[in-house]
Amino acid sequence: MTNQLPLLEVRDLDIAYGDVQVVFAMNMVVGQQELVGLVGGNGSGKSTILRAVSGMLKPKRGSILLQGQEISGISPHQLTDLGVAHVPMGRQLFPAMSVEENLEMGAYLKRSKANKKQNLEKVYAFFPRLLEKRKLFAGSLSGGEQQMIAIGRALMSEPTILLMDEPSLGLAPKVVQEVMQVIHSLRTLHLTVLLVEQNVRQVLKITDRAYVLEHGKLVIEGQSQGLLENDAVKRAYLGL
């Protein structure tokens, strides 16, 4: 599985907000073209880890390696330049810009500007619904479609790794499934994805491997298949 250098590696990561430590000694590996889930209940620290990886906050201790290179402490817009794309929590779209403009913003940096046209076509091929609605304001689309824009926008930057933060949040159950299907099909694009979600069933269904967190600590990790039957997962969620 990890026959080559892992794309992303997190070692002994401690993260704190002020005096409150929320992540304890986290270790994680994401290999090339892997779809890895990072799951846990409310406040388990999963989104915090993602924020550290995307440069939005600085860990207290430990290292974050992108293709073997230390990236902790690098600012978000520099990380984007290194090929880390972030589909943030709450999507963070530009509501009064058209769908197409939102997508184009994903190719803001030089590294992805050259292939903007092709990439746009790829994204539309992937999300035909966005092509239909490309002239509409992003803010006028449904939640699920907005999530597609957020993903499409991230794809536009030609990422080496895609970080997704709770894409199902605030979406109706049916739409959640749809979004998960989309994420699953991302593997056809040979992408590496780190997916942070609380919706563990869905995640375990579509990912290769998963890490389960409880109260900032790694509870269990392994192949997604079968992990759901593990009692530790239920414990992590329900605390029972």
Next chain:
Amino acid sequence: MSEHTSQTRGMTTVPPLVLLAIVVVTIGLYPLIFGQFMNLGISILLFAGFALAWDILGGWAGQNSLGNAVFVGIGAYSVAILHQFGIAPWWGMLVGIGVSGLLAWGWGALTFRLRGSYFTLSTIAVAEIIRLIALNEDWLTSGSEGKNLGSLPSLFGLDLFDRRVEFYLVLLFVAALLAFGHWLKTAKLGFYLRAVREDEDSAMALGINPARAKLTAFVLMGMFTSIGGGLWLLYLGRIDPDTALVIPVSIQIALLAIIGGRGTIYGPLVGAFIIGIPSEIFRSVLKEANLLVYGVLIVLVIVYLPKGIVGTFEEWLYKRQHPLEKRGS
């Protein structure tokens, strides 16, 4: 749950009343030492009073008014207009207080539904409209020519045109505002205003009606300012729109309080002296650069001492009295 209960420490060692007395008496000595600079002293002290009044809304409730010249003008014009009918200045001041209070009440009731900069913008607009009315309604205000005070009745045998009498009247005004500030610091209203200033939602959760708290502060500010306006009229002997109702007066009032330190009781007073005295020196020394220095000072204070002079000092005092204890539960 409670680990140890130590005695609570007071922040300042000087009791408020003593501090107030020291300050008032110190200022009260001014005419004895600087009898030759009464005009300077009165104008600085008067603007300190305006700034202290501004602080009730601006400092304690966190709503910046850039239109306080309106209340200055109402105070001054009330006295001046009624004076023509032989009505004594103190009655004129009462009328001014009433009119200012009413205006503030109506205006606040309308505008405090809005948050943020909208209130400030409305103060500028109202101030400009009132200035235009004062300029154009000659039958009431004598327009740009302004109103003169002729002779004045004596107040308990004191000559109201005597600079010393005026000085002590203004000092009384300032002392009343300082005492009010001390009261505010411990009173329900003061706590409510600070709560609203910091976070309106949190304040509501504690049973505070933010609109009502702000309105109270606004009305009080208007009434106090208009007393100062009446005193300014006595001191100037006259009033016209260009003197009292222009935007620079409003801005100056606000800036004195901001530079001195908002919501600190003594901040506006300190601000008035710190700006007033050098500007008198600059008047004769720096000439044209005078106002420039003023502007630079403002930006420096805002960027580097956002809490103003007294606020920064208090913070320093607090840090000295409360060395950072090792935290963690």
Next chain:
Amino acid sequence: MLFEANQINVQFGGVKAVHNVSLTLQRGEILGLIGPNGAGKTTLFNALTGFVAKTGQVQLEGRDITNLPPFELPRLGVARTFQVERPFEDLTVLENVTISSFLRQTNAKAARNAALTTLERVGLLDRANQKCSELNLARRRRLEIAKALALEPRVLFLDEVIAGLNPPAQAEMIEFIRGLAKSGIGIVMVEHIMKVIMSLSDRVICMAFGEKIAEGTPQQIAQDPAVLDAYLGGIDD
């Protein structure tokens, strides 16, 4: 019945954030409110305490309080904390709590004394003159509760006051909340540490997608498949 909410609906734009939720609360009872992120728990809190427009009916001891503005509720005995604790940073701990105690005391001295008593009750007396901005998280949580307690409420809404605390602090807080309930206050609490909510609550309501999906004793809730689904994610249909 101390507190009762019927058919509460909250709508943001076209989205139903809370849909037909009802709940009841007795004196001295602790009602736990759970659910995955985005289930609408905090929105429900905001609706019940008047911060968010809603339809439905809210009653306090039979009195209709549905349409009262948020600042009227504390006087009637309904108090709340905020999920992200919001002390008045520039004020001292004592001043923060004094603001609350002015609700019941008119005199400054009495208010101060009441605030000191409350601080002693939550164990913050030794921090009375410290600025809130310097408090650690555990103390900020306690301050948040002190501010609500100083209002002398009969109904208390606690929004995640335990999560984030270290285990000893958690234990202290749990004991403290139990004590509050014993004194007769009805408590509604949102909390996402299951262990805590399950051990502390008399009854638990579970929400998902803005709706109430289960209600019962902690044991019933723990075994309710709907709750499990809500947490682990929907099953295919």
Next chain:
Amino acid sequence: MEFFSQGLQGLIDGLLTGGVYAMIGAGMSLIFGVMRVVNFGHGDFVILGMYAAFASNQYLKLDPYVSLLVVLPLAFVFGFVLHRAILAKLLGANDQTTKLATLGLGLIATNLVLLQFGTEPKTVYTEYATNAWRIPLFGLELRISEVRFYAVIITALLIFGLNMMLYRTELGRAIRATAQNRLGAELQGVDTKKIYAIVYGIGVVLAAAAGVLLLPLLSATPTLGSVFTNKSFVVTILGGLGSLPGAIGGGLILGVVESLGSSLFPLMNSHFGANYRDAYGLIIFLIVLLFRPEGLFGRTVKRV
């Protein structure tokens, strides 16, 4: 008949004046729209523009309109540096603080002008400044000031250019993105601090351009700053804070209201007239502020 002819002429004049108001308001609105900062020193930058044009006329013998080529780039650099050096330090501070800082910057700007040029009004005389086209209409003769017409054309071009920039270029897209969602923009690799400085620079350019265009018509005096600031408040509130098309609408409305108020009231033998000129705009401003704070044309766009 007099009512009609005066009204029509007043309307034309009002639209011409309003065009320049629109430009002042557009800068203010842009700054607010992107940075959420009410620029209380905005009018002082108009004054700076007037004096810059005056100085280039005095020392470089440039026609005020030609001096736009010199003044505008300088204004941009000035605004950019001002933001980098001072306002950027206040990012994250509460908006009261930033507001007061812009007020202080305005004071410094005017007083620098005062120190350099003194207080006497400065005028640049251009022969074309008083020319007007005459348009016969139903036996009436309407007049359109040539120079003011050009000023409106230049305003339109600048605003059109700004709009093109905002909607057709990468930079413009980044500016709009920053305005709509700063975090979202940051995640796409946008250096939003730099965007802020650029936007402030553009805001100053628009203010200064208005100043330059006004110089052939009015005299420059250092103390007029607050008058312009007030106009820009009125324009932006009428049009909705942060909306560029709104600023244009607001500017035109303000110009027309002032012009018609000054010309039509006297016909009714009213005590009102030019003496209350500023009040007409301010009263509408207050009404809009109280009852429609999002502006006359405002649509609130939902945030995602």
Next chain:
Amino acid sequence: MKKIGAVVGVSLLAAIGVASLGSAQNATLKIGAITTLTGRLAEFGRQQKAGFTVAINELNAKAGSKGQQFELLLEDSASDVNKGLAAAEKLVNGNVGVILNEYSSSIVKAQAQYLSRQKVPNIIVSASDESITKPGFDYVYRINPPTDEYAKVLFQIFTDTGIKSMAILAGNGAFEKSVQASALEQAKLKNVEVVGNQVYDKGLTDFRPILNGFKARNPDAVFLVGYQEDSVAVMRQAKEVGLNPKLFAGGAAGFALPEFITGSGSASEYVVTATAWVPELKTPGNKNLYIKLVNALGGSEPTYHAAQGYAAVLVAADAIKRAGSATDREAINKALLSTDLQTSYAKIKFENFEGYKNQNRVSMVAEQVQKIGGRLQFVPIYPRSLFDAKLLFPTPAWDKR
């Protein structure tokens, strides 16, 4: 904090005190003066200061090195009423016997009241608001004429040219409205119909609506009162809208300044304006005064404010000489009452009339902007007895020039 503030304040005040009073023990005769050297009205202060300086130099040169020298203690009011009062107080404390009081009516009035209460004679140099010498303060004297005179000289022209109707436009400042009131009174007296009467607020000056209104009424004369920036704008706009009266008349202030011509260019031609002084006046030594004032102003053109400043110093010096003291305020006050002094500006005598007290009477001059040798310049034309040049009348329409 407060205490530190007070200590700092006290020491600063002491410093000002020492600095300002340090020179009080010399043997020179001191005349106090306040004017606006900084702030929005500084231009007028510059003119007055030039007049003061020329007069002091003249006095001292005449006295020679043996005679007693005069010294001017000049204070800046910084265009601010509070600062003006502080300045007045400083002079009062400096034991000055007489004070020259400046330009802006709203600043001057507060000072005049204060000074009369302190019983310090003060001579108002250029402030034109009627109410200064009307309420009848003791110790207040005024060199410059009341605003009636501005209107009178222009109405003389109206009468001579047979003007039957006029429209008037004035700023809402104290001076402008005062002239406006005088003009309306004169119009009634001289049977000139007033077909338009508008007041405008200072600031962004768009006069077009007003001027268009005037144009529709087609008056014989348009009477304008305003400051410099307004005078320029109003004439430019009059040309733009095509307002064609037989006569444009300006009531001094902005219209009498050299900048009026440079600012409005060809639009200024044929405009008639009242003014209090011109270099062409055949008063004794006037040519010489003009040259000295130009020098004192570093080459720029002097206005009547400078000449008034010059005359004020001479009047003060004259009173001091006759009182035999530069510090005895009562004696100086008495001496001022009996002033009868011919200066290059005008003859000065303080009289009580028409409700005025201690008011100097100066008959005003009218001048017209005419093109001479291809250059636009002010040409004095009225009173006709004093000047040779003729009024060009009627003003040709804009498109016929």
